[in-house]
Amino acid sequence: MEKLLNDDSERKIAYIKFVDTDKYNSQSNKQVGDSISLQGRAGETVSLKITLPKKYELANNYSLPATYTFLKNQKNILVIPLVHKKEVEEITLVGKRTINYKIVSSTGIVNNLNDGRQKLEFKAKKTTDLLTGKVYFDWQKEQDNYSSVTTPIEKGYYASRIQADDKEISIDKIITNQQKIDEHVLIIYRPLGAIIQQDINGKELARFNYDNALDSTKAAKISIPETPNGYQAISKLPLSLIPSNPEADTVLTYRPNNNSQFRKVTRMVTEIQTNGVKKTHLQEVEFENVNGVWKLAPGTKLKWNIITPDIPEGYTVCSIKNANGQDYDKVIKKENGSIFAVDAVKPKFDTPNEDITIFIKPDLQKTSIDFIDLDSHDRKVIKSIPLEGRTNETVAFEISQRDVPAGYELINRNKIPTSYNFKAKYNSAIIVSIKKVETKKQSLKIKLY
Secondary structure (H helix, E strand, O other): OHHHHHHHHOEEEEEEEEEEOOOOOOOOOEEEEEEEEEEEEOOOEEEOOOOOOOOEEEOOOOOOOOEEEOOOOOOOEEEEEEEEOEEEEEEEEEEEEEEEEEEEOOOOOEEEOOOEEEEEEEEEEEEEEOOOOOEEEEEOOOEEEEOOEEOOOOOOEEEOOOEEOOEEEEHHHHHOOOOOOOEEEEEEEEEOOEEEEEEOOOOEEEEEEOOEOOOOOOEOOEEOOOOOOOEEEOOOOOOEEOOOOOOOOEEEEEEEOOOOEEEEEEEEEEEEOOOOOEEEEEEEEEEEEEOOEEEEOOOOOOOEOOEOOOOOOOEEEEEEEOOOOOEOOOEEEOOOOOEEEEOOEOOOOOOOOEEEEEEEEEOEEEEEEEEEEOOOOOOOEEEEEEEEEEOOOEEEOOOOHHHOOOOEEEOOHHHOOOEEEOOOOOOOOEEEEEEEOOOOOOOOOOOOO
């Protein structure tokens, strides 16, 4: 019986446990399935034939043992680390950007030019977990970009865009459908405009197409062509121009050189700024004598328009004079009677030319020199001396003790300003700090005999 008890005490049970150690497993080292039990005695070695759970395989650097020896004084547990079976493949995502260049004619006909093409690639190791069905990607790079491409110049046309811009492509945004890997850019070319010379009846005399600028979206600076033979421009023309709208035509109108008589009636308005700079306005109305009758010439203005001088803040028009130095009567005044502008005039063919000058003067500004008692609770103004000057004028002054109110004296005499520059508005007071004069108490000495 005792021997049987000893035999029973040496009997051992071993447990074989499968543990999921896969890196994609949310619960690390979780047991897979039930444990497998073995029976034997301490020190006994038994052969093992282990079958792994489905869709599992041994973890890296681990091999199944062929035998197991029962331990005497320790727990008999054999842990076999497993990972999920996986399929691994190399994949490549290819992105393409196509830049379509199209010419749209004035009649709407579309012609295709050679397309521009760009390519980028994202490579990854794709891992499919056969147990969970989940797919994982290990990308070689997170982002790439399509580089900018300058739009080529197409002679006689201007482009809708100066370039196809640089664009960054993110693999994360592609996977989450926030961005597409392929891109299409459309750039439209339209015909450049022209300088069109026409007569006063709208008949085209000549056409000069704009040239391409270095910027494919603009037209180049163009010289004004020579006047057609037998014609003259109805107004003064510049030597050259830069078209603000590359598609819009610039129309120049000319009238025939014939025996008709023309007369320009002009008004020259000159502004004399405060710094002496002159600003001029030339106004012209042209008349044509047709069969003895004076009429407005084709394309001319109907009148001399209102001229509002450029008056800085703090200044006023003091007078408007004609060439003889007399006050000009064709003016617009404000409610207070001050002159505001030169009025519009509709001249006749025999109206004399006028030469007008606008004179501007600075406004009178006011402030004060305030003597403030710093010792008073509310910093009371004890005395105030008025000070006047014109806008932007610097007025010098000097404060001495005789200006100080009686019973007071100056504080920080060296910091008292000696001049003031008047502004157009908000001229603040000049502060002079003072304090009461301290009187010394005299003691009375009495000598007793």
